[in-house]
Structures are given as C-alpha cells and as structure tokens.
Amino acid sequence: MTAQQFVSPNEIRARFSHAMSDMYQKEVPLYGDLLELVAETNRQVLREDAALAHQLQITGEIARLAMERHGAIRVGTAAELATLRRLFSVMGMQPVGYYDLAVAGVPVHSTAFRAVHEDALQASPFRVFTSLLRLELIENAELRELAQRLLARRRIFTERALELIVLHEAQGGLDDAQAQEFVEQALETFRWHSKATVSAAEYQQLHDQHRLIADVVAFKGPHINHLTPRTLDIDRVQQAMPGHGITPKAVIEGPPPRRRPILLRQTSFKALEESVDFVEHDGSATAGHHTARFGEIEQRGVALTPKGRALYDRLLQATNDALQAPPSEKNAERYNQLLAENFQAFPDDYATLREQQLAWFRYFPTECGLAAKESLDKHSSLEQLIEKEYIRFQPLVYEDFLPVSAAGIFQSNLGDSSHAQYNAASSRAAFEQALGAEVIDELGLYRQTQQRSLAACAQALGLSAL
Ligand code: OOG
Ligand code: NI
Numbered sequence: 001m002t003a004q005q006f007v008s009p010n011e012i013r014a015r016f017s018h019a020m021s022d023m024y025q026k027e028v029p030l031y032g033d034l035l036e037l038v039a040e041t042n043r044q045v046l047r048e049d050a051a052l053a054h055q056l057q058i059t060g061e062i063a064r065l066a067m068e069r070h071g072a073i074r075v076g077t078a079a080e081l082a083t084l085r086r087l088f089s090v091m092g093m094q095p096v097g098y099y100d101l102a103v104a105g106v107p108v109h110s111t112a113f114r115a116v117h118e119d120a121l122q123a124s125p126f127r128v129f130t131s132l133l134r135l136e137l138i139e140n141a142e143l144r145e146l147a148q149r150l151l152a153r154r155r156i157f158t159e160r161a162l163e164l165i166v167l168h169e170a171q172g173g174l175d176d177a178q179a180q181e182f183v184e185q186a187l188e189t190f191r192w193h194s195k196a197t198v199s200a201a202e203y204q205q206l207h208d209q210h211r212l213i214a215d216v217v218a219f220k221g222p223h224i225n226h227l228t229p230r231t232l233d234i235d236r237v238q239q240a241m242p243g244h245g246i247t248p249k250a251v252i253e254g255p256p257p258r259r260r261p262i263l264l265r266q267t268s269f270k271a272l273e274e275s276v277d278f279v280e281h282d283g284s285a286t287a288g289h290h291t292a293r294f295g296e297i298e299q300r301g302v303a304l305t306p307k308g309r310a311l312y313d314r315l316l317q318a319t320n321d322a323l324q325a326p327p328s329e330k331n332a333e334r335y336n337q338l339l340a341e342n343f344q345a346f347p348d349d350y351a352t353l354r355e356q357q358l359a360w361f362r363y364f365p366t367e368c369g370l371a372a373k374e375s376l377d378k379h380s381s382l383e384q385l386i387e388k389e390y391i392r393f394q395p396l397v398y399e400d401f402l403p404v405s406a407a408g409i410f411q412s413n414l415g416d417s418s419h420a421q422y423n424a425a426s427s428r429a430a431f432e433q434a435l436g437a438e439v440i441d442e443l444g445l446y447r448q449t450q451q452r453s454l455a456a457c458a459q460a461l462g463l464s465a466l
Contacts, residue, residue, distance in 0.1 A: 006173025009092025010123035013115065016091055016183045017069055017126035020190060024071075024227045027192050027293070028272065030246060031227060034295050037244055038229045038237055039066065045232040052232065058364060059394045060122050068230040070298070072129040073190065073222040074108060074215065076151040078434035080222070081132050083157060083165075085435055087186055088113040088128065090168045092120055095130075095439045097400050098431060102422040104407030106414075107137040107210060109431045111439045112401055118362075118449045121399060129401055132434055133216045137422050143209055147217045150197060156221040161185035190224040192274075192293070200278040200286040211414045215292045225413075226268065226296045234265045234299035241269065246295065249412040250329040253405035255312065256339040259348050261301025262359065263312060263398045266405050268296035271413040294413050302350070302395035303446045308358030315342045316404060327408070350395060360396040360446040362453040365460040373462050382454070382466050391457050396449055400442045 025032040042065060046053045056062040075081050085095060093113040100109050114127035135151075138144040164182045168174050174182055196203060198218045207214040216222070231237045235257055241248045246269045254265040271291040278286045304312060319338045320327075327335040346358075353359040363382070369390030376390070385391040432438050458466040 005175050007176055007179040008123075009090065010115070010120050012174065012179050012182065013091035013093060013126050014067070014124035015179070016186060017067065017124055019183050019187050020071060020126075020224065021069060021227060023187060023191065024224060028295070030269070030272070031295050033244055034241075034246060034269075034297065035229055037240060037246075038231045038297060041237050041240065042066075042232050045236075049232075055394055058392075059362060059397070061397060064122055064125050065230060065232075068125050069227050070112075070127040070129060071190075071224045071227045072131070073224055074131040074133060074212070075156070075222045076133050076135070076147070076216045078132075078436075080151075080156055081130070081434050082436040083162070084130060084189075085113075085437060086165050086169070087157070087161065087189070090165060090174065090182060090186075091126075093126070093128070095435060095437060096445065097442045098428045098439050099129075099401060099403045099406055100427070101131070101403060101407050101410065102134060102137065104404065104411075105422065106212065106407055106410045107134045107422060108132060108212065108410075109134060109427065110406070111431070111435070114399060116440060116445050118452070125399070127399070129406065132431060133213065134427075138209055138213065140209060143205055146202065147206065147213065150217050154197065154220060156189050158185045158188050161189065189221055191221065192223040193220040194274065194276050195220070195285075196276050196278045196288075196290070198278060199280045200288055203278055203288065203290075211291075212410070215290070218290075223292065225271075225292055226294050228266070228296040228298050231297050231299050234267060234297060237297050238267050249408075250332040251327045251335055251408075253408045254402060255301075255316075255346075256336065256343050258301075258343070258346075260350055260353070260395070261299060262304060262308070262346070262353075263302075264298055264300055264400075264402055264405065266296060266298045266409060268294050268409050268412055270294060291413070296409060300397050300399075302353065302359040302361075303398040303400075304359050305357055305446075306443060307356075308353070311346060311358065315345060318342050326411070350393070353395075354393060360450050361393040362396050362450060363391050363393050363457045363466075364453070365457050366390055366392055369461055373460075376461055376463070378463055380463065385457075385461070385466075390461065396446055399445075 092115050094116055095111040096114055097112055108131035110129060110131040112127050112129050115121045135144055135147055196218045197220055203214055203218050206217055238248050248267050248269050252265050252267045255262050271294040273289050273291050276288050276290045278288050280286060319342045322338050323335050347353055354361055366389055454466040
C-alpha cells in the first residue's frame with residue numbers, strides 16, 4: 001500500500017471528534033443545548049468585535065472554532081493507558097504535558113492527547129484530557145485489591161479496534177474503509193454503559209473511598225465524561241446558562257476576565273444523576289444511581305512563556321492564600337474580587353505581553369511588507385520590521401490545560417465534600433512508565449510554532465533569518 005492511499009491522521013481525528021460529539025449529544029441532550037448556546041454567543045461576539053474577528057481570521061482560528069472540543073476520560077491501569085496512547089496515535093494525537101492532581105486532592109495524574117503542529121491543530125484541534133487512577137493512594141488494602149481485580153478483568157477496547165491499531169502500526173496508515181471502521185470501533189471505548197460491573201455493595205464501598213474510584217472501577221469502560229466547546233466570551237455564556245436550564249458551578253476557573261485573554265478559563269455544569277444497574281453475585285440486577293457525566297465550556301487565550309506562567313501561578317496562589325478556603329458558592333464574590341485585584345499585575349495588552357516576553361506570538365508578513373520586499377534592508381531586525389508594519393504579530397493560542405483548574409473541575413463534579421488529602425510525591429516518571437512514552441513538553445511546542453512563523457516571515461520577505 002502506498003502512503004497516498006492512507007487517510008491522514010488529521011482527517012481521522014476530525015472524523016472521530018465529530019462522531020464523538022454526535023454520540024455525546026445523544027447520551028447527554030443538555031450538551032446539545034450548550035453547543036447551541038455557545039455557537040450563538042460566538043456569532044454575537046464576532047458580530048460585535050470586528051478586531052477579534054480579524055485576529056481570528058489571520059491566525060486561522062475562525063475556521064476551527066465551531067468544531068473545537070476537548071473531552072476527558074479516566075482509566076485504571078497502565079495497560080489501558082498505554083493502549084490509549086497507541087489508539088490516539090492513529091489520529092495524530094500525542095501525550096502533551098504532565099498534570100499531577102493528587103496535590104489538589106484528586107487521586108489521579110494526567111496528560112492531554114492532542115495534535116502538536118499548528119497545521120494539524122488547524123485541521124482538528126480535538127484534545128482528550130486523560131487521567132490514570134493512582135490505585136496506590138487507596139489506603140484500604142482490601143478495597144485496593146477489589147479494584148485491581150475488577151480492572152484486570154475488563155477489556156475496554158474492541159478486538160477490531162486493537163487489530164486496526166496493529167495494522168496502522170505495521171503499514172504506517174489506514175485506508176479510507178479502515179479509517180472509517182477505526183472511528184466506529186474506537187468510539188466504543190468511550191461509550192456510556194449503564195450496567196455496572198459490580199454489586200451495589202461493592203459500588204458503595206468504592207464510592208465511600210472516593211467517588212472517582214467508583215467511576216473508574218465499577219464500569220465496563222472509560223466513558224467520556226464531558227465534551228467541551230470553545231466560547232469567545234465565557235462570562236456571557238455563564239450568565240446565559242441558567243436561562244437555558246443549565247446550572248453552572250459557582251466560579252470560573254483560571255484567570256479573571258481581561259481585555260486580552262490569557263491561558264484558559266473554564267466553567268462546568270454539575271454531573272447528572274444517571275440510572276445504573278448493579279450486578280449482584282447471583283446474577284440479579286439492583287437499580288441505582290451514578291453521577292459522572294457533566295458539561296463544560298472554555299475560553300482560550302494566549303499561551304504564556306515560562307516567565308508568564310510563573311507570574312500567573314504566583315498571582316493565582318496569592319488569590320487562594322488570601323481567600324483562605326477553596327473557592328465555592330459562599331465566597332465566590334470575594335474570590336472574583338481578589339482574583340481581579342491580584343491580576344492587575346499582569347499586563348493586559350499584546351504589545352507589553354510580547355515586549356516583556358510573557359506570552360508566545362505568531363508573526364505574519366503584512367501586505368506592505370511583501371510589497372517592500374525588494375527594497376528591504378536585509379539586516380533589518382524583527383523590531384524594526386514590526387515598527388515599519390512590515391510584520392505583525394498575533395497571540396498564539398493556548399492548547400493545553402491547567403492543573404489547578406482541572407482539579408476545580410473534578411471537585412465540582414465529585415461534590416465539595418471530597419477534598420481528600422494525599423501526601424504522595426508527584427510521579428511523572430511512574431506516569432510515563434505506565435504510558436510507555438515520555439510526555440511532550442508543551443513549552444517546546446509553543447517555542448517551535450513561534451519560531452516557524454518567524455522563519456516563514458524571513459522567507460516571505462527574502463531575509464536570511466529573523
Ligand atoms: C477531567 C477534569 C479536567 C479540564 O478541562 O480541565 C478537565 C475529568 O473530570 O476527568 O477536563
Ligand atoms: Ni474539561
């Protein structure tokens with residue numbers, strides 16, 4: 001088979017993302033309502049804010065906005081995680097970043113599977129936040145063994161999905177029919193199963209240890225627990241949610257509202273109580289409930305350099321220290337006020353963010369730069385070319401997640417009562433061993449994208465380098 005006959009990983013990812021969204025819409029109808037609300041709000045914002053519309057046109061984000069989603073799943077074993085890595089690889093998704101959530105009282109550590117090159121992200125920005133349960137954090141030995149037994153027994157991938165992964169690895173791609181079948185088969189892993197694999201009593205035991213443990217261990221597979229569209233104005237959607245029968249959590253995670261958004265802001269609506277059947281040891285079924293799946297929206301802003309990220313982390317920490325309690329409904333107003341006050345120290349215009357090297361940018365040659373190509377001083381610096389308006393810069397969008405925010409999203413769906421304490425050391429090496437690969441450093445990816453945009457400018461303007 002020649003490479004020409006293979007469907008590109010970008011195309012498989014786009015098809016999968018679409019299929020996943022269709023499936024989740026059927027499973028959780030409220031998600032469909034949320035999609036409509038977000039799409040309508042995005043249209044309004046683009047109508048009102050011509051400058052933003054122009055910016056998204058130049059960066060290309062306008063074309064991906066309507067299809068942009070992230071999902072989240074939780075798995076229980078190293079083997080499950082390692083096979084997921086191979087499954088996502090068929091779709092051109094690689095593990096980026098390490099997130100330790102144990103420090104925030106959630107017994108998991110995570111990575112995000114996503115495309116890594118700006119062209120691939122443009123084709124389909126679909127990402128999946130993927131968490132591995134840290135069974136070693138279950139103190140009760142008996143319960144830990146029960147969890148291990150249950151996990152060892154289950155098979156979360158279909159036989160055909162596994163075959164197609166192997167085929168992809170052997171021949172270097174999938175043809176159209178194989179790609180189609182792969183999408184259908186891969187989707188099965190993420191489907192919701194209302195029939196649990198445990199008895200009602202076992203479920204209760206797992207649940208009492210931590211709700212998350214029951215969610216991971218008591219079911220056939222790692223059901224997708226939310227799918228998140230990207231909005232251009234999260235405050236507006238948050239305010240409109242109750243009018244559409246959707247109740248959001250008390251505070252928006254991440255930075256405060258700004259003129260120039262940075263990183264990521266997120267809010268979710270509470271997990272739904274769903275009917276499930278537990279399986280008793282005599283084979284009979286017991287009706288019960290489980291809460292797992294929820295909805296979330298996000299607003300993405302410019303990615304930060306290590307210096308910018310350090311400033312962000314410091315200001316967020318100062319806010320939480322001043323609040324002296326986890327943000328909740330009770331202290332939401334004060335939290336928002338403290339957050340806004342603290343973040344006044346974070347410059348809020350792109351020129352300063354760039355000058356102070358707090359954020360990443362992409363550079364583009366302008367019309368007049370291209371027109372002046374022949375007469376350009378070949379030794380011009382980037383700053384001179386920007387000054388002359390031969391080159392302009394646009395924010396490079398943040399493609400990743402934030403550990404404190406992710407913990408807040410987990411917590412809001414596990415109930416505020418489950419603020420556990422774990423003292424275990426962060427364990428990136430153990431995570432990578434389970435994954436069977438190292439996670440990619442996201443900062444390197446942003447640096448490369450910025451660098452490629454400079455190289456493209458130099459080439460377009462006939463300069464040897466920039
Ligand atoms: C993942 C929660 C984190 C986000 O967007 O930060 C997350 C989960 O609940 O499994 O999705
Ligand atoms: Ni999420």
